[in-house]
Amino acid sequence: MARVVLLTGGTSGIGREAALRLAEGGATVLFTGRDREAGREVLSEVRRAHPESAGEFYRADFADFDAVRELAREVRADYDRLDVLVNNAGTSHSERRTTDEGVELTFAVNHLAPFLLTNLLASRLRESAPARVVTTSSALHEDGSLADLESVVRGEDFDGLDAYADSKLANVLFTVELAERLAESGVTANCVHPGWIPNTNLVRNATGFSRAFTTAASLVASIAPVGPFESVEGAADALAYLVTSEEVADASGAYFDRRERATPASAAADAGLRERLWERSAELVGLPASVPEDDPLA
Template sequence: MSRYLLPASVLGTAVGGAVLLKDYVAGGTCPSKATIPGKTVIVTGANTGIGKQTALELARRGGNVILACRDMEKCEAAARDIRGETLNHRVSARHLDLASLKSVREFAAKVIEEEERVDILINNAAVMRCPHWTTEDGFEMQLGVNYLGHFLLTNLLLDKLKASVPGRVVNLSSLAHVAGHVDLEDLNWQRRKYDTKAAYCQSKLALVLFTKELSRRLRGTQQPRASPCGPCLVGLPLCP
């Protein structure tokens, strides 16, 4: 019996350590029980993953949730799932292709026209480690989708967010921004050999820098708050 004791102890310690590390990296569970009835939330890339779970939780808390996605078939399916699980009928799907600045402008114009208010904008959608593709407008895909599309969307909706005090902009990032370098001379990787990992890190760093500057400009006012949020940014929880 004793010969199994040490291996069992080591295994238990390893499992326990893994669980604690997972909780630490994930930032823990949001303890807030706040509800958001009457508030409108936009979540980009909400048909799967973190985006869908975020939309699900905010719908459960009573929000009017807009799922903004490129693939409308998957977006509609996600909206149906969320409505069925939360019994919140105020969950809708709308087309948004962040690789097209035209699509971003059309989406924002429709929101401004049809929605009385926008309280929370969650810029979640992202592409990662893709080949050297370009957006409809000729930008490197990861920079175009992860940063430029969300930059434009945020600025187009900023007046709407300002009118819905207290508004909030949440940009989903990752630890990859730490390894990022924004090359202002070659943002689109036209002079250098394309590095898909470095391009992703650049896009996430750009998003964090945008968030910090937006937060600085809005600080000390009754205007919206801007926060980076992600599995690796502990201390900035996605809680209402």
């Protein structure tokens, strides 16, 4: 039976390429984004890549937690199994913006939305075990800090690049904590730095990254992926590896630099910080403090 993979942020960049790669491998690829037109385009490419495997586009803005809940409801209604959830959607902003709940947007989209989605789909993943959760973090997580969590949540003293790094650190802490909470369930949780890819919308739109640097880096990456630079294809390959490879079937709570297991920032080993982040995140999205055993929306 085809593996069912839900991939967020499949309308551009790394996610778009990964959606095609996974479809070519025979998976049923469900993917999300906000851009309907891009969604339609990617869907037809996905279906062309592997005509026998179905695919589906779901529109959802992760700044809106009700939209995340609706996405989980729809996926549950449409598919009675879920083998892999790939939390890949990500954003970066140069100016402070907040959600309706007053949460800083980068933290909401990059951390709270995948936190909510994963918890809402956890019982479906458990039922489908062996199953996987793969989250796209970034090596920039090493510059993040969640020590003053409330200030991160509210976006106080806002700096776009710092907010991005904080959200990517939250991805790592979430992964390690999720792996621990799902131990023995048959569901693994890992996160990945996909490489530094200068020619995706994320980097193009983020003013925290200098334009001269990204232009130069795009050139380098287009000639040959070297050092920290990676092509979109190489980054998608890293994601697909964590989604499908038997070599990592038993890995859980791990951080990968592309295909290689790597050591994340020391904050990932801080159990107290992980627990504080989990409990505050649950509170902010209206979930119980433990991973739900059943469908919390039923």
